[in-house]
Amino acid sequence: MRIAIAGGGLGGLTLARILHRHGIDAVVYEREASRSTRSQGGMLDLHPESGQQALADAGLTGRFRSEARPEGEELRILDPAGRTLVHHKPQPGSFSGRPEIDRSVLRDLLLDSLPGDAVAWRHRLVAATPRPDGGFGLAFDGGHSADCDVLIGADGARSVVRSLLTDAALSHVATLVELSIGDADRRHPDLAELVGPGNLWCIGVNQILAAQRLGDGSIRVGISLRAEDRDLDTYRSKRTLLDMFDGWDPNLTALIEAGDSAPIPRRIEAMPTGTRWAHRPGITLIGDAAHLMPPVGEGANQAMLDAAELAAELATNPADPDAAIRRYEEAMFTRTHPIADMSARVQAMMLSPTAADDLVRFFTPRPTEPAPAN
Template identity: 45%
Template sequence: MHTPVTIIGAGLGGLTLARVLHVHDVSVTVYEAEPSPSARAQGGLLDIHDYNGQLALEAAGLTDEFRAIVLEGRQALRVVDEDGTVLLDQADDGTGGRPEVQRGDLRQVLLDSLPADTVRWGHKVGRTRGLGDGRHEVSFADGSTVVTRLLVGADGAWSRVRPLLSSATPEYTGKSVVETYLYDAGSRHPGAAKTVGGGMLIAPSPGKEIFAHREKDDTLHAYVGLSRPRDWFAAVDFTDAAEATARIAREFDGWAPELTALITDSDVAPVLRSLYALPAGHRWERLPGVTLLGDAAHLSAPNGEGANLAMLDGAELGTAIAAHPEDIERALGEYERAMFPRSAESATDDMIGLDSADNTAQGLIDLVTENGL
């Protein structure tokens, strides 16, 4: 099969690119390894920023659809100390530039905006190779292949397209998070629900933190961050939910029980998410017919910008292709020249790291105050 534009990966970045190309009547096909849109949960809340993510959705013509899925009140921010003392309590007054949406809802908005046959599900990439003259072949696990004049790797941290351009691979950041969920929080977990409040809660400490969101359907979704080597987590048996929960909770001995309840009262087994990053400032030499976006291009430690940057990458790449349909290399060059410095700046403009002595409630408050968040 020969296609003009082939996108690998149906995440937010790849789908934004597909939507912008569709708006400009550019034929595009997206190949996704997952067997269906509902194959797995799509993560928690995303704050979509007015200076990148919202601009991408505007370029995609989906601002109204985006506004329809915003969860009101979720921009509220509460910072607490280890003993549960609330040191900052910002209400959501509706004027902030980072409204919150469920990742899955946003992905569905993008999927619904595309013709039904745009995304080909169940296509796991086995290999990619250059054929010369800007053409590339993608081989899938089911034995099928596709040859394309423009290949875009939007396939995340462990991209199968990236090796065409770069030998860089993600490295462990020294930090991991453990995810937990508390359902029907107001009635079943009132202490934790009261502590989290209506939006986001952060309880930081050097080397560890608890971060929680109130999602839709009265769900509390917590991310328990620990700065530990991979061997430390490997010694925790996450197949035994009770043992894993108890082991992670021990790292927070002495913390307020309404905070540790976000660990111990989880309604699901704790899920380990190790954090990886590409080298800061990752870039490559221009190679005809192929490029990357999102985490495939510039994976960094979580700082609230990943999804936003992926969507902006997709929107800007799509706009450039539409502007130069007869000169794809010019479009790719323009896109990469803007994307490289933007992603490098974002990677260095990180929140206070877990290992930092400033990773305290007061340190976070100072950061919020200084940056007007």
């Protein structure tokens, strides 16, 4: 059984690792030239029931705990005047919650756990063609080609593999503009203290100025705005961004001014909630390719859990991959539908006129109900 995994993100690599543990070979086809070709983004919190469970199935819990930062769970929410609305501090050194880890560190951890030939770099999939005798012929940018018996699309938001299963259209749900501040403790100590060891959210009306501390001492700044039909080039100017936050505390907007390079904008898109497809032999999807959601903390976790559950099914039924895929898909559809629905509601809440009040209520513990009288 020749298994091809399109995409070497967290989901694809987790799948390859767990299959490898079960003695099942798979090739990950990745468009990037190497693991260090581009930045992998900021940090993410791994949930015990999904991302951490997948790493346990991969046999990597120990390595994860040696690299993760429980203190990264700290969260401060401020208003535009700089007043603290919420300040969550995790229990020091505890892994019982959702410890943070840099995406690049987690990806390296997964890559290091695979044989050297498990990832084919510089292989951007451009087409997959069903073969008359089953399986697929794969065509890659640059003229490379390969064949496989089972094709798994882990190729993200703009998945090529997805088009073989569904014509679900993506919708524009927000705009994200990112900046990076390197060596913050030395170059911008005031901003390093403002952000702290974890996440900072500054909540305005229909807009958020956020920052997070990465393990290398840098700060990743993200500006979230409601979806508009503006040209993305509009957001490449710091001056334009600062005008959008006119009237905010200068200590907060200093996060924009301190960016080391020009802002990088991108559209945030999502698939329709509840997207399904009819089962097709020898092919399936995981992660963003299967259920692209707004980025509110579930995407990577669900991608890794998809990988773990699909790998378990394939390992249990190596002689009948189609039955394994069918069982995986039905369970995945059932699991991710409410999570995608929740993610859409949280995204809308965070970019609303009442976001600050809504988030305070969301993060404020509810009082314990009194015990019933005897």
